[in-house]
Amino acid sequence: MLQLPQAVIDGIMLGSIYIIVGIAFSLVFGVLHIIDFAVGEWIMLGAFAGMYLNLWTRLDPFLLLPVVFIVFAALGYLLQPVIHRVLSGVRGNPLLMGIVFTFGLTLIFQGSAQTAFGFKTHSIPSRFSNGSFDFEHGDFFLTFSTVRIAGLMYAAVITAALNYLLKHTNFGLGVRALAQRKEIAGLMGVDGRRTTGLVFALYTGISAMTGVVIGTVLSVSFRMGPEYSIFAFFVVVLAGMGYLAGVPAAALLLGILQSFFLVYANPTYTLLAMFGVLYLILLVSPRGLFRKGM
Amino acid sequence: MAEPILRVERVSKAFGGLTAVNDVSFEMNRGEILGLIGPNGAGKTTLFNVISGYYRPTHGRVFFNGRDISHKPPYYLAARGIGRTFQVVKPFAGLTVLENITIASFLKHPRRAQAEAHAWKVLEFTGLADRAKIQAASLTLAGRKRLEISKALALEPTFLLLDEVVAGLNPTEADRTIELILKVRDQGITILIVEHIMRVIMGISDRLVVLNFGMKIAEGSPAQVAADPGVIKAYLGEEQE
Amino acid sequence: MITLKRDRRLQGAVVVCAALLLVPLAVHDTFYLRVLTEAIMWIGLALAFDALAGYTGYLNFGHQAFFGIGAYTTAVLMMKSGWPFFLAVAAGGVAAAIGALIIGLPTLRLRGTYFAIATWALARAIQQLALVTNLVGGPGGIRLTAYLNPVYFFYVMLGVVAAIFFVLWFLLERAPFGLKLKAIREDQDSAKALGLNPTLLKNLAFILSAVPTALIGGVFAYWITYIDPGSTLGDLVSDQALVMVIFGGMGTLIGPAIGAVLIFGFKTLFWTYLAAYEVLYTIVLGGVIALTVVFLPNGVLGLFYRSRRGRNAPSLLRPKTGMPEPSGKEA
Secondary structure, three states, X not given: OOHHHHHHHHHXXXXXXXXXXXXXHHHHHHXXXXXXXXXXXXXXXXXHXXXXXXXXXXXXXXXXXXXXXXXXXXXXXXHHHHHHHHHOOOOOOHHHHHHHHHHHHHHHHHHHHHHHHOOOOEOOOOOOOOOEEEEEEOOEEEEEEHHXXXXXXXXXXXXXXXXXXXXXXXXXXXXXXXXXOHHXXXXXXXXXXXXXXXXXXXXXXXXXXXXXXXXHHOOEOOOHHHHXXXXXXXXXXXXXXXXXXXXXXXXXXXXXXXXXXXXHOOOHHHHHHHHHHHHHHHHHOOXXXXXXXX | OOOOOEEEEEEEEEEOOEEEEEEEEEEEOOOOEEEEEOOOOOOHHXXXXXXXXXXXXXXXXXXXXXXXXXXXXXXXXXXHOEEEOOOOOOOOOOOEHHHHHHHHHOOOOOOHHHHHHHHHHHHXXXXXXXXXXXXXXHOOHHHHHHHHHHHHHHOOOOEEEEEOOOOOOOHHHHHHHHHHHXXXXXXXXXXXXXXXXXXXXHHHOOEEEXXXXXXXXXXXXXXXXXXXXXXXXXXXXXXXX | OHHHHHOHHHHHHHHHHHHHHHHHHHOOOHHHHHHHHHHHHHHHHHHHHHHHHHHHOOOOOOOHHHHHHHHHHHHHHHHHOOOOHHHHHHHHHHHHHHHHHHHHHHHOOXXXXXXXXXXXXXXXXXXXXXXXXXXXXXXXXXXXXXXOOHHHHHHHHHHHHHHHHHHHHHHHHHOHHHHHHHHHXXXXXXXXXXXXXXXXXXXXXXXXXXXXXXXXXXXXXXXXXXXXXXXXXXXXHHHHHHHHHHHHOOOOOHHHHHHHHHHHHHHHHHHHHOHHHHHHHHHHHHHHHHXXXXXXXXXXXXXXXXXXXXXXXXXXXXXXXXXXXXXOXXX
16 A cells, blocks of 8 residues: 555656657647557657667767757658648548558658667666655655656646647647638638648657657667557547647546556556557547547 | 428527527428528528437427437438438549439439439439539539439438528529429428528528527518518628529 | 449459469469468458458558457367367357457447557557467467368468458449448448448448458468467558558459559568568558558559549449440530
8 A cells, every 4th residue: 555655656757758748649630630650659769869869979868858859850840741742632531541651650660660779678878867756754655766757847848838839829829720720720821831840840859859758767669669659549539639638637647557557467467458448438438538529 | 281291399409508599490391392591600500400310409309290300310311201411512522423322322222223223313303414424523513512412312302401502503503403493392392491592592482481599580481581570680781692 | 143244353353263273283382372372361351451441441450350369269169179160260250240349339430540549459459468368378379280281271261262352342342332331431421311320331341341351360370270469460460451452452352452462472572582671571561551642542553543533533443334324425
C-alpha cells in the first residue's frame, strides 16, 4: 500500500509527457484531419537523434531539445506538401489514403531505424539522470527522481507555450479557425497551406523533441515506435479526437495506468490492458470520455 | 375522410440548448403536394430529417399511414415507401449514373438484371438516360439534382420528400424540374417539398405550411398563406423571387 | 447465367486457373512448387483484404489476426484434438467469422479512421495474447505433424484460393452485394435513404474478408508444419496484403491479384539476391505504399484502365450487363 502514492506520482510524471504527445497528435488531426500512424516513429527518430547528438556533443539532452525541434520541424514542413497532395481527394476517400500514406511512412522509418541503429535498447544520459528528491515522513517514503521532474517541467513549459500560441497569437487563431471550418477560414484571410504546413512542422518538431525526453527518462529502441503510437491513439481517443482540452486528463490516466502495471502487475500485460481499454472505449463512447470528439 | 398519409404530431427537435423544431403539427393527404416554407434557419431541413428517420424527435411523433415511424431508421422508411432527396446532393460520386439508380432499384428489385432494367426505366422517366454511363461526379449541378430525384423515385415510393431540388438551377432547368415534379404527382405520389424560390413553391403546392424559428406560424392554400400577416412579417426584409 | 460467357475478365480468370492446374505436371522442382504455392496464397490474402478495404473503404490494419486465428485453430485442433485437416481448417473459418462479428459489430459503426486504429491495436493485442498463452504454445508456437507433399499442398492452396476468387467475384462484382457496399463507401447517408442498412452490410463484408483469410491460414499451418506468433500474427502479413492491394488497385479484385503477383515476385527476388539486406525490405514496402498513394492512386490496374469520365473513378471496371447500350453520346 505504501507503493500506491509512489505509483501515482510516477504515473503523473509519465502522464505529463504523454500530454504533449497527445496534444500534438490531436492538433494534427484537428487541422489536417489525418491520423498519423507514424506518430510513434517521429518520437523514436527524435529519441535516436537526441541520443546521437548527445554522444557527439556531450551536451545534456535537455539542452539539445531546441536543436531536435528545429531539425524535425523543418522535415515536417518539407513533408507537408506531399501529405497535402495525398489528402486532396485524388481518390474516393482521401482520409483513408492519408492513413495509408502515413502507414507507409511508418514502415520506412522503422526499417531505417533498424538498419541504422541496430537492435539494442539505449538510454540517453543526462545531468538529471541519477538524482532524486526523497521525501520521508515516518513510514511514508516518496522518491521524486530528478529526471522525471525534468520531464514534468518540460511538459509544463511546452503545454504553456502551446496554450499561449493557440489562444493568444494570430497564428493560433488561424489554426483554430482552420480546425473548425476550412473553407471559411480561407475567406477570412487565413493562409491555409502555410498554416497547415506550420502546424504539421510543429507537430513533428514537438513529437521528436518529446522523443528525446522519453529517451532520457525511459529508453530508446527502434521498436518503441508502435508502442508510442498506441499511447497516442489511446490518449486521443480517450480525450476525444480533436478535443484538446480532454488530453491532459486522458494522458494522466494513461500514465497512472502504466505506472500501476509496472508496480503491481506484469508489465507485459500493460499493452494488452491498454488495447482492451481502447477497444472498450471505442465500443461504449467513441467520442471520448467527454463526448466531445469528432 | 381517408387516413392521412402523413401525420406530424407535436414534433420537437432540440440539439442541446438549441430547439430547431418546436411543437409542429400538420397532416398530409394522399396525392397532394405540401410546400414547407420559412426563412433560413426556420427548421425545415431538421423537420425533414426527423420525418425521414435521420433524427429522432425530442418530443412528439410521426405517423405514416397510421403507423408510428418516429424512431425508425431511414432504411426502414425507404422500405415502407418513403423517398427523399438531400439539400446538399449526395450522389455516389465514384459510380456511374446507372449504377446509382440500380442501387436504389435493389429495394424493390432484388436481382441485378431486373434492378438494372428498372433503373433504365427511371432514367427514361427523368430524362437522364443519355448520361447513364457517366461517372456521377461528372454531372452538372442540374444533372446531380435530377439524379437525386431519380434515386428516390427508383424506390417506387408512395411518399416523396424533396429538399430544395430547384435551388441553384437556372430558370430553364428549374422549369424542367417543376415539370418532373408534376409528372411524379400525376403518378399518384404524395410530395412534401421544401423550397426557397417562392414562385416555384407557390405555383405547385396545393397547400403550404410555414415555419419560423422552428414553429408553425401558418397553414393553408398559397393564397391564404400569402395574405397572412404573420407570414409577411416573418419574411420582411427577405428577398423573394 | 447468360452473361458469364461475355465477361472477359472472368474468362481470363478461368483460363489462369486451368493453366495453374497443369503446373505440377510441368514443374517438378519442389522449391519452385513451394514458391508458386506461396504466390497463390498471397493472391488469396490480397483478395480477402480487398473484399473489405476496396468495397467498403474500411481498412483492416489487423488483417493478420484472422490469418493467425485460422492457423492456430487448425493447428490446435489437429494436434491437440486429432481433427482431420479439412475439418480443422473449416473450424478456423468459423472461428474467424465469430471473431469478425465480435470485433466488427462495435467498430464498424464508427468511421474508417477509428476502425483502422481499433483493428491495428486489436491485432497487436492478439499477438501479445498468443505470446503469453501456453495453450497455443506461447512464443514457441505449435509444431504440426509433418506431411511433406508439395504437390498436394499446391492443389489444396490453389483450390482454396480459386474458390475464394470465384465466390468473391460473384458476390462483389456480379451480385447486388458489391454495389451496395460501394454505395455505403461513397455516401452512407444516401445509402440509408435507399433502404440499405450500413451496419449489416459492413459486417457481412468484414466476415467475407475474415473467413477466407482464416481458411488460408489453416492451410498454411499444415503446409508449413510450424507456426508461431511471429510468423502468423506478425505485421508482415497485413503489411504485405495492404501493399499488394493498394499497388494493384483497390476495389477491383483483379487489381489485388495482380498486385500480389508483382509484390510477391519482387519479394522472392529480393530475398534470393539481397538476403543480407533484409531490413531494407520493410523500407521498400513502406516506400512502395507511400509512392503508390501519391503517384498511382488507382494502383497498377489504374494505368490500364484510364478513365475518361472524370477524376474520381475507383470503380474502374464496370460489369457487362447484357443490356442494350443507348445510342446517345456520353457528355
